[in-house]
Amino acid sequence: MRRLVTGGAVAGLFVLAALLSFLWTPYDVAALQIADRLQPPSPTHWFGTDHFGRDVFSMIMVGARVSIAVALLAVGIGIGIGVPLGLAAAARQGGWLDETIMRGNDLVFAFPALLIAIMITAVFGPSATNAIIAIGIFNVPVFARLTRGAALSLWTREFVMAARVAGKGSARISVEHILPNVTNLLIVQGTIQFSLGILAEAGLSYLGLGAQPPTPSWGRMLAESQTMIGFAPWLALFPGLAIVLTVLGLNLMGDGLRDLIDPRTRRSRA
Amino acid sequence: MTRFRLTLAAGAIVAAQPLAAAEITIGMQLEPPHLDPTAGAAAAIREVTYANVFEGLTRFAEDGTILPALAHGWEIAPDGLSWVFFLEEGVTFHDGTPFTAEDVAFSFARAMAPDSVNAQPQLFDGINSVNVIDDVTVEIGLDAPKASLLFNLAWGDAVIVSPASAETNRTRPVGTGPFRFSRWVQGDQVELVAFEDYWGEAPALERVVFQFISDPTAAYAAMMAGDVDAFPVFPAPENLAQFEADPRFEVIVGTTEGETILAMNHAREPFGDIRVRQAIAHAIDRQAIIDGAMFGYGTPIGSHFAPHHPAHVDLTHLSEHDPARARALLAEAGLENGFSARLALPPPSYARRGGEIIASQLRAVGIDVQVVTMEWAQWLEQVFTSHDYDLTIVAHTEPLDIGIYGRKDYYFNYNDPVMRALMDALDRTPDVEEQQALLVAAQERVAAKHVNAFLFQLAKTGVADARIEGLWENAPAPANDMTGVSWRE
Numbered sequence: 001m002r003r004l005v006t007g008g009a010v011a012g013l014f015v016l017a018a019l020l021s022f023l024w025t026p027y028d029v030a031a032l033q034i035a036d037r038l039q040p041p042s043p044t045h046w047f048g049t050d051h052f053g054r055d056v057f058s059m060i061m062v063g064a065r066v067s068i069a070v071a072l073l074a075v076g077i078g079i080g081i082g083v084p085l086g087l088a089a090a091a092r093q094g095g096w097l098d099e100t101i102m103r104g105n106d107l108v109f110a111f112p113a114l115l116i117a118i119m120i121t122a123v124f125g126p127s128a129t130n131a132i133i134a135i136g137i138f139n140v141p142v143f144a145r146l147t148r149g150a151a152l153s154l155w156t157r158e159f160v161m162a163a164r165v166a167g168k169g170s171a172r173i174s175v176e177h178i179l180p181n182v183t184n185l186l187i188v189q190g191t192i193q194f195s196l197g198i199l200a201e202a203g204l205s206y207l208g209l210g211a212q213p214p215t216p217s218w219g220r221m222l223a224e225s226q227t228m229i230g231f232a233p234w235l236a237l238f239p240g241l242a243i244v245l246t247v248l249g250l251n252l253m254g255d256g257l258r259d260l261i262d263p264r265t266r267r268s269r270a
Numbered sequence: 271m272t273r274f275r276l277t278l279a280a281g282a283i284v285a286a287q288p289l290a291a292a293e294i295t296i297g298m299q300l301e302p303p304h305l306d307p308t309a310g311a312a313a314a315i316r317e318v319t320y321a322n323v324f325e326g327l328t329r330f331a332e333d334g335t336i337l338p339a340l341a342h343g344w345e346i347a348p349d350g351l352s353w354v355f356f357l358e359e360g361v362t363f364h365d366g367t368p369f370t371a372e373d374v375a376f377s378f379a380r381a382m383a384p385d386s387v388n389a390q391p392q393l394f395d396g397i398n399s400v401n402v403i404d405d406v407t408v409e410i411g412l413d414a415p416k417a418s419l420l421f422n423l424a425w426g427d428a429v430i431v432s433p434a435s436a437e438t439n440r441t442r443p444v445g446t447g448p449f450r451f452s453r454w455v456q457g458d459q460v461e462l463v464a465f466e467d468y469w470g471e472a473p474a475l476e477r478v479v480f481q482f483i484s485d486p487t488a489a490y491a492a493m494m495a496g497d498v499d500a501f502p503v504f505p506a507p508e509n510l511a512q513f514e515a516d517p518r519f520e521v522i523v524g525t526t527e528g529e530t531i532l533a534m535n536h537a538r539e540p541f542g543d544i545r546v547r548q549a550i551a552h553a554i555d556r557q558a559i560i561d562g563a564m565f566g567y568g569t570p571i572g573s574h575f576a577p578h579h580p581a582h583v584d585l586t587h588l589s590e591h592d593p594a595r596a597r598a599l600l601a602e603a604g605l606e607n608g609f610s611a612r613l614a615l616p617p618p619s620y621a622r623r624g625g626e627i628i629a630s631q632l633r634a635v636g637i638d639v640q641v642v643t644m645e646w647a648q649w650l651e652q653v654f655t656s657h658d659y660d661l662t663i664v665a666h667t668e669p670l671d672i673g674i675y676g677r678k679d680y681y682f683n684y685n686d687p688v689m690r691a692l693m694d695a696l697d698r699t700p701d702v703e704e705q706q707a708l709l710v711a712a713q714e715r716v717a718a719k720h721v722n723a724f725l726f727q728l729a730k731t732g733v734a735d736a737r738i739e740g741l742w743e744n745a746p747a748p749a750n751d752m753t754g755v756s757w758r759e
Contacts, residue, residue: 032630034558051508052562052627126643213626213641226487227506 004256010249014242018064027055029062030214038232048234050224056234059216060242066128066217067246070210071197073132075190078139083186085140086147087178091170093152102148105141113138114203121209128211135200139193146189150182184261188254195250202243218243292757293477294738296750297489297501300646301457301482304440307426308381311389313667313748316426317502318460318480320749323364324429324445327355327374328420334579334669334746336420340369340430340446350415350700357406361469363432364450371408375400377430378410392673393422396697417700421670426747448473448753458482462752474740474756486619493519493733500734500741502750506619507565513733520736524743525578528665528728529571530620532628534721535659537683540609547720549599551589553635554628560726563623568726573717574672577727578744581709585717589724596635608636611660615641616649620728621663628663654681665728669747672712675721684721 026046033053041048047056089101108116117134124130151174154160163173204210205219213220218239225235302314307324321329327341341355361369378400381388388394399411410419422428435444443451448470449462462478481498483489486506492498493513502522504510513519532554534541541547560568569577572585600606611632615625622643629639639661644652653659659681666674674680676690689712696708717724730745740754 030630030633032558032562032627034562034627037562051565051623208643212643214629227490228508230490230509230512 001256001260003252004260007249007252007254007256010245011253012249014064014246014249015068017061018068021058021061021065025055025058025061027058029054029058029216038228040232041234047238048232050221050235051228051232054216056221056238059221060218060238063216063218063221063239064242064246066205066211066215067198067201067243070128070132070135070201071194074135074139074197074200075193077132077136078143078193079186079190081136082140082143083147083179083182086144086149087151087174089144089148090151090155090178091174093155098148101144105144108138108141109145111138113200117200117204118207118209121204126209126212128215131201131204131210134204135197138200139197142193143186143189146185147182150185151178154178154181187261188258191250191254191257195247195254198243198246198250292475293479294475294752294755294757295479295481295497295499296752297481297483297492297498297504298750299482299484299486299489299503299505301484302460305443305451305454305460306439307429308377308431308436309387309389309440316748317750318462319443319445319447320426320429320747321447321751321753322449322462322478323443323447323451324426324431325447326423326425326429327357328424330424330669330746330749332742332744332746332751334744336424339424340374344420351412353410353412353419354403355408355410357408358469359406361446362467363435363446364444364465365432365435367432367434369430369432369446370405371402372405373430373432374408375402376433376436378428380431380436381428388427390425390427390668393425393428415698415700417705418697424747426749449478452477471753473753475752478752480750496735500732500738502730502732502734502741503745504731504733507567507731510565510567510731510733518736520734520738522730522732522734522741522743523567524730524732524745525576526665526667526728526730526745527576527669527671527747528667528745529574529576529671530568530624530663530665530725530728531574532723532725533662533664533682534723535657535661535681535683536685536721537657538660540603540605541660543603544720545599545603546605547723548589549596549603549635550632550637551720551723552592552599553596553632553637554589554723554725555591555631556586556725557591558631559624559627562627563620564726564729567729567731568620569729570726571724573713573724574666574675574722575709575713576670579670579709581706581713583710583713585713588717589720593631593635600636606636608638610638610640612640612642614649614653614659614662615643616646616662616664617644618665620665624725625663657681657683663725667728667745667748672709672716675712675716682721684719686715686719686721689715 036049036053037051039045039049045055049055085101089098092098116138120134121130160173160177163177201210202219205217206223210219211217221239222236229236298314298317300314302318303310303312305315305319307315307319325339327339328336329339331337340358342358343356345354357371363369382394396413396416397410398413401409403409431439432444448465448468450465452461452463454460460480464473464476483492489501489505490509493501510521514521534547536542556570560566570586572588575582613625613629615621625641629641632639653662673693675684676693678685692708692712696705699705734741737758739758740756742751
């Protein structure tokens with residue numbers, strides 16, 4: 001429970017910063033003030049300024065927006081495509097549909113996730129949208145497999161048999177009886193995938209394959225700070241901390257959620 | 271304590287090594303695609319081979335003046351249509367083949383052939399014959415007097431190759447220079463060693479290694495660790511202050527021939543309209559770009575011309591930073607609501623960082639610029655070859671290259687008969703004062719027409735071990751001439 005609160009508070013801080021950035025940032029991140037460049041952290045610029053004189057604190061806020069939006073949408077794609085696939089596979093266990101879906105899953109799984117992302121952005125060009133699609137694609141098999149696994153054990157339960165006896169089709173059973181019983185698992189996995197999505201977005205934009213300038217992103221801020229770390233360490237420190245804290249917060253939250261709602265761990269603790 | 275002593279001992283060995291062995295390791299950011307300077311435009315080819323492996327009839331000195339090389343002298347016929355070159359005797363190629371006038375005839379014929387892959391065919395324009403008079407005398411016949419002949423023949427693209435090795439120079443370059451090719455570890459380094467039978471003065475160094483390090487952070491670490499002795503064009507200007515503060519290093523800031531421009535595609539609307547181009551020029555604050563992208567290294571330019579050249583005129587006043595003027599010009603052109611354009615950016619930091627600054631400056635006058643980053647291969651294909659772009663930022667590093675504004679099919683799609691006439695006249699006149707006047711006229715024409723937005727002259731920002739002497743301060747052409755380099759006693 002403590003994990004859930006700590007994690008939620010840390011991650012929530014960045015979500016708040018992201019939401020606030022729509023209304024207000026201390027400075028405009030699109031306006032370059034070359035004369036104010038490379039200022040160390042001070043009361044006027046809390047996190048200092050970068051080589052273009054942009055306020056790093058404001059960039060972290062807007063960068064949070066980009067990271068969270070990309071990761072959230074990517075998890076959405078993963079759930080939106082992966083869960084129906086997993087439900088369908090479980091409903092037709094052992095059939096050709098199940099085989100096709102699961103072997104397709106294995107194929108996507110076999111590729112390192114970041115490699116898929118690089119391939120997609122290399123073909124369609126770097127942009128935040130393509131980063132979302134790329135990260136979303138490697139989320140699909142995660143959710144498909146999780147859903148299928150959980151659904152398979154549910155299909156043998158009495159209430160599902162009762163529904164079958166009552167004449168409900170497998171699609172209807174999947175939606176009405178199976179899905180509500182896997183939701184908890186999906187929420188926990190979603191939180192973990194969300195933190196992985198943040199990391200993947202940072203990795204892609206570090207390589208220049210994520211959101212393009214002038215939109216600030218944590219990964220690109222890190223990449224740009226590399227050669228300046230010797231005389232402007234704050235440029236690497238703050239985006240680095242932002243990534244670490246967000247991922248840590250989300251992971252703690254995921255752990256906490258699992259303890260709270262996963263029936264298996266709940267039983268084992270009792 | 272033991273560990274401390276070990277560290278000390280290791281440090282002493284590292285420091286002593288290069289001095290003892292007359293070896294040097296030179297860092298370069300880009301690896302050459304191959305090593306034949308007569309068959310490719312990549313500057314990295316010349317940065318390895320120029321004056322080291324290959325030589326031409328003439329050559330550039332560090333300050334850009336032309337010196338004799340394989341030709342120790344020449345005579346011009348009174349009508350200016352024939353030049354006789356007297357060649358050095360006793361010169362051999364690295365494979366042992368003797369160098370004769372036949373090789374000169376072969377090299378020029380090869381470069382001028384219809385199927386030639388030479389990257390600068392215009393260097394040989396106007397040459398109609400190359401006649402071998404005897405082994406050490408060759409005559410070049412011209413259609414019209416050509417004042418730029420000695421300058422053209424000094425380029426890395428006009429070096430002399432042997433028929434025996436011309437086809438394999440890409441991987442095993444064989445020239446007449448003071449260093450011969452030893453080995454190439456792809457993706458890592460090219461090694462040259464001193465050529466025992468060199469015709470001229472033997473170089474002080476026995477072995478030169480060109481180490482390729484693309485990542486600026488790794489380049490910085492390699493310099494600091496002593497893995498690389500010199501980085502003649504250090505890729506990250508932001509680190510120069512740190513090197514300057516360290517007594518082990520010397521920062522060498524010189525001039526290059528690199529005019530950095532915001533090029534515009536005249537074939538695309540609205541860049542065909544001079545008012546739009548002028549508006550863009552006035553929207554740009556050059557000093558902000560030099561400070562923000564290059565950390566202060568660079569000289570503002572107002573035309574496509576190097577400020578250190580004697581014929582240079584300062585035309586920056588034609589395109590001063592004046593956003594209000596820019597808006598007014600856009601309104602005059604019927605674009606009071608602005609327009610949108612894509613800005614293609616190749617990898618160097620002058621382009622990537624400069625592009626972000628320019629995009630922000632253009633947005634301030636209502637031009638919505640979308641930045642598109644590209645690798646070099648994609649840039650060459652899409653922008654330079656296919657002309658598929660709106661705006662791009664690039665440094666033109668060829669010496670005295672204002673002639674590109676007279677080319678019909680160059681990637682700006684700027685077609686100007688006046689520039690062509692100026693360039694033809696320049697090539698015909700042997701009179702230095704007249705040449706200067708024509709060069710001034712050309713600069714003024716290009717600046718007045720706002721063909722592109724002219725940003726700044728790239729500085730040559732090099733870092734070297736403070737004990738090295740003889741490295742070029744300036745870069746009149748892409749080259750790392752190692753002939754005069756040595757370790758200080």
